[in-house]
Amino acid sequence: MEPINVLEYETLAQARMDPMAWDYYRSGGNDEVTLRANCTAYERIRLRPRMLVDVSHCDLSTTVLGTPVSMPIMVAPTAYHCLACPEGECETARAAGEVQTLMVASTLATRPLEDIAKAASGPLWFQLYVYRDRSVSESLVRRAEAAGYRALVLTVDTPRLGRRERDIRNGFGLPPHLRMANFVEEAYADVSEREPGASALAVHAEAMFDTALTWEGLTWLRGITPLPVLVKGILTAEDAELAVEHGADGIIVSNHGGRQLDGVPATIEALPEVVDAVRGRCEVYLDGGIRRGTDVLKALGFGARGVFVGRPILWGLAVNGAAGARHVLELLRAELELAMMLAGRPTVASIDRTLVRWGAAYNQ
Helix, strand or coil, rough: CCCCCHHHHHHHHHHCCHHHHHHHHHHCCCCHHHHHHHHHHHEEEEECCCCCCCCCCCCCEEEEECEEECCEEEEECCCCHHHCCCCHHHHHHHHHHHCCCCCCCCCCCCCHHHHHHHHHCCCCCEECEECCCCHHHHHHHHHHHHHHCCEEEEEEECCCCCCCCCHHCCCCCCCCCCCCCCCCCCHHHCCCEEECCEEEEHHHHHHHHHCCCCCCHHHHHHHHHHEEEEEEEEECHHHHHHHCCCCCEEEEEECCHCCCCCCCCCCCHHHHHHHHHHCCCEEEECHHHHCCHHHHHHHHHHHCCEEEEEEHHHHHHHHHHHHHHHHHHHHHHHHHHHHHHHHCCCHHHHHHHHHHCCCCCCCC
16 A cells, blocks of 8 residues: 555665665654654644635645745755665656646755756756865856755755764765766766765865855855755854845754754744844745644744655655655645645635744643
8 A cells, every 4th residue: 555644665665775774764863852852853843723704716836935845845965865765866856847836955965966957857956065175066056056956955954964873883885886966076976985983064064165164155155046045954043144144045943853052943933033133134934844834834923935755755764765855845735735725724825923832731
């Protein structure tokens, strides 16, 4: 029987994947407190449905930085999709296009950004790390522009990789036949060397990522490209204010899937203060912990323009390639549509903060 929810895909994916690759996908930082909190925080939010509203037609369509999408559910940037299926990110792009939503391709993809663009029928954004040699990052920007990507997503929470103990224990590295396909130089492309007690990706990040990156980096990036720039990894009102001051076109509230600093808030917990700090001056998005359509509804209620889904897409890829990733998106879409109907919110625009509250819904 075909899975009927996202969590059933997780179970099937684990059974089909190499254990080291599975641990890479599932791992969080240190004790994985934030990893778990990203999901469980949604359980503490109660919905306040309105009755006798015409929900004979629910419209899930919206826009992201002016680009129409069929629903406020999009594909987050995640690395190494070829660990899940042979065509990797190209299959992901096909899945996103088939449901008319947006995909963010990762710097650390296992298929070149140009191949991903050729496979896509929907809009694409490109996620960017800033390397110590900024010419490396600028080259990626130029290639993304040429390939038709519509925005850049600057990840700011990774001066170094978080301590992911599953990867350390496994001596994580890519299989020899895989490379980080956006790079030509071997020093940047190859993370296949396995060493007990070390993650090859962490070694790469420590050697290559710009640990001196400051808000000047956002100014630099905006100065070299006409593309809109979103900042991914914001968790506080203070940084949200600085992002707006430095010209961010959007903010993605993210804790890197619980993979960086353990003990930070779940993203849904951080979302309201970021939205309040921004005050409508740029669009705000969220990733982390989305497993149900009601999770999406709650994030929209607290002010997210849309949400990005990471691990569930990888589960779908591992189970059935593009068809599996597409089905994951379709399941979330169907659950969101039903939740909107039952909540009396027939359009995305009708979802606001009166729908959500923390803690017990009603006094007993």
